[in-house]
Amino acid sequence: MLRSIKSLQDLGGKRVILRCDFNVPLSDGQITDDGRIRAALPTIKHLIAAGARLVICSHLGRPEGQVNPDFSLEPVATRLEELLGQPVVFSSDTIGAQAKAASKLLEDGGVALIENLRFSPLETSSDQAEREEFAKSLAELGDVLVSDGFGVVHRKQASVYELAKLLPSYAGLLIEREVEVLRSLTENPERPYCVVLGGSKVSDKLAVIENLLPKVDKLLVGGGMVFTLLAAKGHDVASSLLESDQLEIVRGFLAQADQLGVEILLPSDIVVANGFSKDAEFETVAADRIAESRFGVSGIGLDIGPESAKTFAEVVRSSKTVFWNGPMGVFEFENFSHGTRAVAQALTEVEGLSVVGGGDSASAVRALGFTDDAFGHISTGGGASLEYLEGKKLPGLEVLDD
Numbered sequence: 001m002l003r004s005i006k007s008l009q010d011l012g013g014k015r016v017i018l019r020c021d022f023n024v025p026l027s028d029g030q031i032t033d034d035g036r037i038r039a040a041l042p043t044i045k046h047l048i049a050a051g052a053r054l055v056i057c058s059h060l061g062r063p064e065g066q067v068n069p070d071f072s073l074e075p076v077a078t079r080l081e082e083l084l085g086q087p088v089v090f091s092s093d094t095i096g097a098q099a100k101a102a103s104k105l106l107e108d109g110g111v112a113l114i115e116n117l118r119f120s121p122l123e124t125s126s127d128q129a130e131r132e133e134f135a136k137s138l139a140e141l142g143d144v145l146v147s148d149g150f151g152v153v154h155r156k157q158a159s160v161y162e163l164a165k166l167l168p169s170y171a172g173l174l175i176e177r178e179v180e181v182l183r184s185l186t187e188n189p190e191r192p193y194c195v196v197l198g199g200s201k202v203s204d205k206l207a208v209i210e211n212l213l214p215k216v217d218k219l220l221v222g223g224g225m226v227f228t229l230l231a232a233k234g235h236d237v238a239s240s241l242l243e244s245d246q247l248e249i250v251r252g253f254l255a256q257a258d259q260l261g262v263e264i265l266l267p268s269d270i271v272v273a274n275g276f277s278k279d280a281e282f283e284t285v286a287a288d289r290i291a292e293s294r295f296g297v298s299g300i301g302l303d304i305g306p307e308s309a310k311t312f313a314e315v316v317r318s319s320k321t322v323f324w325n326g327p328m329g330v331f332e333f334e335n336f337s338h339g340t341r342a343v344a345q346a347l348t349e350v351e352g353l354s355v356v357g358g359g360d361s362a363s364a365v366r367a368l369g370f371t372d373d374a375f376g377h378i379s380t381g382g383g384a385s386l387e388y389l390e391g392k393k394l395p396g397l398e399v400l401d402d
Contacts, residue, residue: 002171002179002400005046005146012051012108017142018043018172019159021149021380022058022076025363031079033366036151039380041083043148043172044111048084053106055141056080056113057094057159058149065121077113088113094120095137103141114141123158135162148172151358151381153396154388160396171400174380179397181355181377182388185323190352191217194319196312196343198223199326199360203246207390208325209253213262218319220265220312222304222328222339227290229254229266236291238272240301265315269305271329271336276300278333302336303329309342316346316354325357325386331364340364348374358382 020040025032047054061071077090089105089112091098102112117123122134135158145167147153152160153175163169171179195216197205202225213219221229224241231237232250257264272293273280284305285293293299304312309328316322324347328339344365347354354375356362359382365375372378379385387394 001402002176002397003169003402004176005043005170005172008050008144008146008170011047011144014052014144015103015106015142016047016052016054016144016146017138017163017167018047018054018056019145019147019149019163020056020058021151022073023060023151024076026060026070026075029075031075033363034079034083035362035366035372035378036380037076037079037083038372039174040148040172043146043174044084046173047146048086048109048111051108053103053108054111055103055106056111057117057138058113059118059123059152060116061118063116063118065118065124067119071116071118073113073116080111080113084111086111091115095134095141099141117159124155125158128162131156131158131162134158135166138163139166142167145169146172147396147400148174149396150175150178150379150384152384153381154384154392154394156395161399164396164399169400171397175397175400177377178379178381178385179388181353181379182385184353185321185355185389186215189215190320192319193321194218194220194315196220196222196316196322196324197326198225198328198340200224200241201243202228202250203243205326205386206246206249206253208386211391212389213253213257214260216262218263218265218315219257220315222267222308222312222343223326225326226266226304227301230287230290233266235288237301238291238293238295238297238299240290240299265312267304267308268311269307270301271303271305271339272299273302273336274298274300276302276330278335280335282335302333304339306338309339312339313342313346316343317349319350320352322347322350322353323355323357323389325359325361325382327360327364331368337368341368344368344370350376353377355379357385
């Protein structure tokens with residue numbers, strides 16, 4: 001059982017370090033999707049209302065342990081201030097004089113955000129002693145740690161793991177909700193239970209397929225990964241994405257699904273293009289006739305076809321529990337976004353629990369114009385949610401467990 005933020009008492013006058021995941025996409029210094037900031041608001045508001053003096057920390061991107069203005073959290077501070085309707089003090093360093101001053105000058109209910117944790121190479125160091133050194137410096141900024149960055153709980157990083165050992169540490173409301181939802185996908189899910197997997201590589205999803213196969217009723221597969229499954233069934237996929245070294249493994253889990261009575265649904269039709277671009281020529285062909293499109297062996301499958309999209313949507317809509325991870329096609333290109341849109345729309349119509357598994361799926365639903373509240377839950381951690389569903393122990397959760 002995770003130590004909960006709800007058990008924290010008498011926070012007035014206490015400095016609370018809140019580890020969030022504000023790893024938001026930026027374009028020319030502007031936030032293009034503030035979903036992860038919004039997801040942290042319930043915990044932030046809870047702590048403000050309790051009178052805590054809030055020192056928020058996060059990473060953003062991969063600055064490789066160097067100070068890089070392109071990955072500054074300053075735009076996040078600005079957006080957070082707008083969403084909270086109160087000042088957010090931004091510290092342009094992480095453990096330096098500014099951060100220390102900001103944490104000391106906060107009043108009850110005040111909020112500060114320190115600069116990108118990954119501007120220090122120690123945050124993600126493979127050397128435990130280096131991570132501990134960084135965690136000790138961070139610990140000087142607060143009296144209590146609330147961990148709420150679900151997107152990083154599968155990583156042993158200084159602010160996620162070592163810091164939680166140095167200070168009294170608790171799970172935030174977001175992490176509690178994420179774990180609650182993921183448990184419902186693995187422990188007695190309401191049936192019919194359907195999992196939809198997409199994205200580019202089947203190798204990225206093998207462990208989750210292996211762990212979920214005995215639990216699900218139907219597994220729907222789209223995206224780039226589907227071509228390895230089609231090839232495993234003996235179909236020519238032309239120049240579509242193919243992981244030939246995974247063919248035998250794929251045949252193994254297809255056979256296992258048969259033994260378990262789990263239906264694996266593959267697309268019946270594919271949208272094939274003459275190149276990877278938004279303006280590429282394309283046509284829809286049967287899934288077992290990809291090489292026979294007018295583009296021949298150079299054809300590339302970029303989306304599931306309309307017939308498949310309709311079938312997938314019907315299966316999703318009729319399920320009581322649905323987990324979706326990975327787009328059905330190259331949703332960034334309008335001509336190849338229809339499969340992903342159809343699945344997303346069906347998820348909004350599920351009479352039960354619909355879960356969007358973070359990462360590209362979360363980006364896709366927002367990019368396609370869906371609002372977060374249209375779904376049962378949108379995870380803030382693509383990699384973390386997959387590793388949880390694989391049955392792995394996540395260090396950032398284990399350290400919060402009594």
